[in-house]
Amino acid sequence: MDSTPDIRPDDSAVLRRMLAETRAQLAERETEITRLRGQLSHREAQLEKLKFELARLKRQRFGRRSEKLDGEIAQLELLIEELETPVVSPAPVDRSAPSRRRPVRQALPAHLPRESIVHACDCVCPDCGGALRAIGEDVSEILEYVPEHWQVIRHVRPKHACDHCDTVMQAPAVSRPIVNGYAGPGLLAHVLVSKYADHLPLYRQSKIYARDGVELDVSTLADWVGQASALVRPLVEAIGDHVMAATKLHADDTPVPVLAPGRGRTKTGRLWTYVRDDRASADATPPAVCFRYTPDRKGERPRAHLKPFAGALQADGYAGFHHLYARGVIVEVGCWAHVRRKFYDIHQAMASPIAADILERIADLYQVESAIRGQPPADRRAARQARAGPMLTALKQQLNTALHQVSAKSPLATAIKYALSRWPALTRYRDDGVLEIDNNIAERALRCVALGRKNYLFAGADSGGERAAAIYTLIGTAQLNGVNPEAYLRHVLERIADLPVHRISELLPWHVKDALTPEAPSA
Numbered sequence: 001m002d003s004t005p006d007i008r009p010d011d012s013a014v015l016r017r018m019l020a021e022t023r024a025q026l027a028e029r030e031t032e033i034t035r036l037r038g039q040l041s042h043r044e045a046q047l048e049k050l051k052f053e054l055a056r057l058k059r060q061r062f063g064r065r066s067e068k069l070d071g072e073i074a075q076l077e078l079l080i081e082e083l084e085t086p087v088v089s090p091a092p093v094d095r096s097a098p099s100r101r102r103p104v105r106q107a108l109p110a111h112l113p114r115e116s117i118v119h120a121c122d123c124v125c126p127d128c129g130g131a132l133r134a135i136g137e138d139v140s141e142i143l144e145y146v147p148e149h150w151q152v153i154r155h156v157r158p159k160h161a162c163d164h165c166d167t168v169m170q171a172p173a174v175s176r177p178i179v180n181g182y183a184g185p186g187l188l189a190h191v192l193v194s195k196y197a198d199h200l201p202l203y204r205q206s207k208i209y210a211r212d213g214v215e216l217d218v219s220t221l222a223d224w225v226g227q228a229s230a231l232v233r234p235l236v237e238a239i240g241d242h243v244m245a246a247t248k249l250h251a252d253d254t255p256v257p258v259l260a261p262g263r264g265r266t267k268t269g270r271l272w273t274y275v276r277d278d279r280a281s282a283d284a285t286p287p288a289v290c291f292r293y294t295p296d297r298k299g300e301r302p303r304a305h306l307k308p309f310a311g312a313l314q315a316d317g318y319a320g321f322h323h324l325y326a327r328g329v330i331v332e333v334g335c336w337a338h339v340r341r342k343f344y345d346i347h348q349a350m351a352s353p354i355a356a357d358i359l360e361r362i363a364d365l366y367q368v369e370s371a372i373r374g375q376p377p378a379d380r381r382a383a384r385q386a387r388a389g390p391m392l393t394a395l396k397q398q399l400n401t402a403l404h405q406v407s408a409k410s411p412l413a414t415a416i417k418y419a420l421s422r423w424p425a426l427t428r429y430r431d432d433g434v435l436e437i438d439n440n441i442a443e444r445a446l447r448c449v450a451l452g453r454k455n456y457l458f459a460g461a462d463s464g465g466e467r468a469a470a471i472y473t474l475i476g477t478a479q480l481n482g483v484n485p486e487a488y489l490r491h492v493l494e495r496i497a498d499l500p501v502h503r504i505s506e507l508l509p510w511h512v513k514d515a516l517t518p519e520a521p522s523a
Helices: 012-062 071-083 185-196 202-211 218-231 233-244 300-305 319-326 336-350 353-372 377-403 411-421 440-445 447-456 462-480 485-498 501-507 509-516
Strands: 114-118 132-146 149-162 168-170 248-260 265-276 288-294 311-314 330-333
Touching: 012 336, 132 168, 132 185, 185 202, 185 218, 185 462, 185 485, 202 218, 218 233, 218 462, 218 485, 233 265, 233 288, 233 462, 233 485, 233 501, 248 440, 248 447, 248 462, 265 300, 265 440, 265 462, 288 300, 288 462, 300 319, 311 319, 319 330, 336 353, 336 411, 353 377, 353 411, 377 411, 440 447, 447 462, 462 485, 462 509, 485 501, 485 509, 501 509
Parallel strands: 114 149, 248 311, 311 330
Antiparallel strands: 132 149, 149 168, 248 265, 265 288
């Protein structure tokens, strides 16, 4: 039976009511379709983001990994190493206070070769001018490490007595890097470079030395590291002064796990690096790197480090630096390597054609830099303005166009917004031939920390982080100046104990480079 109502053409009220109902139903359906489309778009954005995160995590999980330590035993050995390193302070030591138990010093191995150095005194009595005759000698031994082998150096100081007035003469005792210690400067330099440049924890070094028949307890090595880092502190500060006198710096930081006493777990400290290196703009000023340790990443830390600095600071987008720029004394310079890395991750995860196009445009900017590296600032500025200037304008247009073509919540949109929000800082290098296109100089300086962190797992205390910063400063600056860090530290430790503070600049790497560079063999 047909249920269609009998509607007459002249029944306008019914027709209007049906039309209104139909329109309402259509409006509801449009609303539902819009809602479903929004849900679909949101899910697509979520799916794209999850795929990106999954690809990134897979690269981290299955990419190249460093050697792993042997479980909790290694961790405990590392903890003991850090905890046994004393905090060296210039304050006087209270000898009446009970000291912790020290390992018993063992006799230096008899099988090691001996080299005797005789420190003779004048053969004439300074009081009466009479002849001196030998009446004995004092012998002290220092354990030294000469590349490829061990040896014991015997410092012999003959005693002479005057036959007329009984005056006794003897050469003064040889200065040692560590007071009353038997470690020579070469051995100390080797231990420090092995730990901080070659990433060998002290417990591993102890085992290596034992294979040569030299028993050096981990606590002894740790004590040497602590005292040596305190000894070179004036030189570290001199390098810091040189770095902060620059008009352009590269800055970065990296986390360092630090044991939190009494909490049974680690906290996160930070190692900051500040690099002065203008060789790419034909500046002959010696490059240098200064490391600083802080127990946290508060913005007040870099503000304290950079208080004496004025000029251009090339760094990442860390929010703690923004207060520095607000003062007007420090100018922000962006890093294209950070921008490129974001688009590279997206392209690797999703093969995005937009990301690929942006990567090609950034590669063109780097081609300009390759052609002008090492040229004077004026030439670099002219080349950048002529070649990189139009490229940057076109790249910005491409970023703005792409931003309207992708989902606002997608990783690609996030990367585009990151670049556009920092555009003034990213393009500042175009008009200044001294500046660099990226902050890779600082990132390279931190690679030693990243490698070391994977080996030693954590520092035993904040003092361990400060020691690491001091030695990283010396090693990093030596390497920037083309100086062998072990030869440099040996040179420094041989002299610094007897050098007045006002002459400490004589030990800067660029001042001793010629003395440490081996001469080429004659034909």
